[in-house]
Each structure stands twice: as structure tokens, then as C-alpha cells.
Amino acid sequence: MTQEPDLREALLAAVPGLRAFAISLAGQVDRADDLVQDTLLRALSNLHRFERGTNLNAWLFTILRNLFHSEYRKRRREVEDPDGVFAGRLKVHPxxxxxxxxxxxxxxxxxxxxxxxxxxxxxxxxxxxxxxxxxxxxxxxxxxxxxxxxxxxxxxxxxxxxxxxxxxxxxxxxxxxxx
Missing domain, CATH: 1.10.10.10 (Winged helix-like DNA-binding domain superfamily/Winged helix DNA-binding domain)
Known part of the structure; x- marks a missing residue:
């Protein structure tokens, strides 16, 4: 990454747009910030898959969108229990x-x-x-x-x-x- 300062600048330049898109998907700023962070981490770890000369923003937005939908599917199976009442009723013997x-x-x-x-x-x-x-x-x-x-x-x-x-x-x- 240090060898390609242009790519680093392009990733940093994409953050405000990614954040706005993440907020529109998630509806919560803190969740959106987590999505952007996860997107950047995923992009950096898979940078070898990015085809030079193609649209970096489109690639990043696709990663963010896929992360959001994967997490949405996972969360759909979870039960909201902020005060712990539901969990308190569950009992499993060790x-x-x-x-x-x-x-x-x-x-x-x-x-x-x-x-x-x-x-x-x-x-x-x-x-x-x-x-x-x-x-x-x-x-x-x-x-x-x-x-x-x-x-x-x-x-x-x-x-x-x-x-x-x-x-x-x-x-x-x-x-x-x-x-």
C-alpha cells in the first residue's frame, strides 16, 4: 500500500461517500461508521482482487452493500433483548x-x-x-x-x-x- 500513494488517496477520498451510503442503509451513524470501517478493512485485505483501471468507488460501494446485506440476514435471526428479559427466561443445564x-x-x-x-x-x-x-x-x-x-x-x-x-x-x- 505504501508503494501506491494514489490508491491510498483514492481510498481516503471515498470515505465520505461510503459513510453517507452506509448511513442511508443502516439508519444509524454508529452502525454506518462500523460498516465503513469493515468495508475498508475488507478492501485492504482483498486489494489484490481489485482490477486496476476499473472504478474503485463502485468496488468499495459493492463491498459495503454486501457487508450490510450479510449482516442484515444474520441480524434478522437474532432476537432484540436490550433489557435481558428474554435471555433471563432461557435456561440450559451445563x-x-x-x-x-x-x-x-x-x-x-x-x-x-x-x-x-x-x-x-x-x-x-x-x-x-x-x-x-x-x-x-x-x-x-x-x-x-x-x-x-x-x-x-x-x-x-x-x-x-x-x-x-x-x-x-x-x-x-x-x-x-x-x-
Whole structure:
């Protein structure tokens, strides 16, 4: 750019016209100034694409117009929420806790005796009835019910689950999400 002072002067000379055009598109002076700045940055980084001898202003105005429309399409999908009310109603549990809980569950599951683990997986995870699970394992229905019950009690003890509220996010996370 330092080798071409004429091009530098032409870019600087185009700024007032670009700014006026940006204001007419955006309707806000601060947004227009951002558009002009983004246009100049884009033009400078793509100067190698500008064909010497063609209309520099037309090229710059095209860049500005394309930037404006790209941002308009992006902003159209955004929700105006200046006071944060909408964002305050959105609640998403953090993912890392559930991954850690799942790993804890898997570890505890493999610490169960194999007959209890098998019964629990058949009934709880695979959705078989007690009768079907008993048939698969070749034992009585009462035996399967007993194994599933003991497995659930043992898992709850290993995972420190005392009631349904212990499932899901911990109390500190729940408090933060309610805040």
C-alpha cells in the first residue's frame, strides 16, 4: 500500500461517500461508521482482487452493500433483548456435569455384581419386562425383580442419590439457573 500513494488517496477520498451510503442503509451513524470501517478493512485485505483501471468507488460501494446485506440476514435471526428479559427466561443445564454424572454412573454400574447389572440393563435400559428378562436369564421372575431392586439400591448408594431431586443438576447449579 505504501508503494501506491494514489490508491491510498483514492481510498481516503471515498470515505465520505461510503459513510453517507452506509448511513442511508443502516439508519444509524454508529452502525454506518462500523460498516465503513469493515468495508475498508475488507478492501485492504482483498486489494489484490481489485482490477486496476476499473472504478474503485463502485468496488468499495459493492463491498459495503454486501457487508450490510450479510449482516442484515444474520441480524434478522437474532432476537432484540436490550433489557435481558428474554435471555433471563432461557435456561440450559451445563453439559459438563451430565458427562461427569454419566461417567460416574458407568463406573458404578460396572461395580455391581454381574447378575444384578445384567438384570438392571435388561429391564431398565433395554426395556424388557420382568418376565422377558427372567426368560432371557433362565431364572424366576421374582429373582429378576429382586436383582433389579438390589441393583437400583446399590447404585443409588454408590452415586449418593437419596431422592429424585438428586438427579440432574446439583443444588448450586439449580440455584444459579433460577437466579
Amino acid at each position: 453439559e459438563q456435569g451430565s458427562h461427569l454424572d454419566f461417567e460416574d454412573f458407568r463406573s458404578a454400574l460396572f461395580e455391581l455384581p454381574s447378575d444384578q447389572r445384567e438384570a438392571l440393563l435388561l429391564v431398565g435400559a433395554s426395556g424388557f419386562s420382568y418376565e422377558e428378562a427372567a426368560s432371557i436369564c433362565g431364572c424366576a421372575v421374582g429373582t429378576i425383580k429382586s436383582r433389579v431392586n438390589r441393583a437400583r439400591i446399590r447404585l443409588a448408594a454408590m452415586l449418593n442419590v437419596e431422592d429424585v431431586d438428586d438427579l440432574g443438576p446439583d443444588t448450586m447449579t439449580r440455584a444459579a439457573l433460577q437466579g
